[in-house]
Amino acid sequence: QIARAGVRVVTVSGDSSLQAIPQKIITVGQALQRESEAQALAQQMTQQIRQLPQQPLPVKVLYIMANSGMKSMAAGNQTAADGAIRSAGLENAMGSVPHYQALSQEGVIAAAPDLVVIGEDGLKTLGGEAQLWQLPGLALTPAGQQHRLLVIDTMALLGFGLDTPRAIVKLRQAAESLNHD
Structure with a gap:
């Protein structure tokens, strides 16, 4: 039009x-x-x-999208989050499922993420970090047991624009720091 x-x-x-x-x-x-x-x-x-790290790192990342009025979703393959995770040389914990899927206890536990990533607004929508770990099955994962969380600017990470390389470096650094826990 x-x-x-x-x-x-x-x-x-x-x-x-x-x-x-x-x-x-x-x-x-x-x-x-x-x-x-x-x-x-x-x-x-x-x-x-x-200049971004090219070496793969065997860290499983779960990206959670939480918007008000919607059920929390996990990013599968064919999503911007999957592209960002793979660009950081990491594994998408939900990479075996397509698109965004509603979080399920069984799926989250089976995915066994080492690190959870969520946008700043998404974390606010959930009511904070304590409520995040109450999502189905999350507390039973390696990330949940150690409270390994990266809160990030959603548009920087998923927009694939000028700020994305810096956001991917931040994601990679968070994953690399897990080896020092």
């Missing part, structure tokens, strides 16, 4: 991968007729992405 009204519409990739970030920058730069600035920023972003 917007395009039919004569407004120029530019489509930016929604791909949840690090490799898509520089292309998103270039697309926006072209739309704004700021190609040279976009090219420089895209190169800078490519350098940041290249």
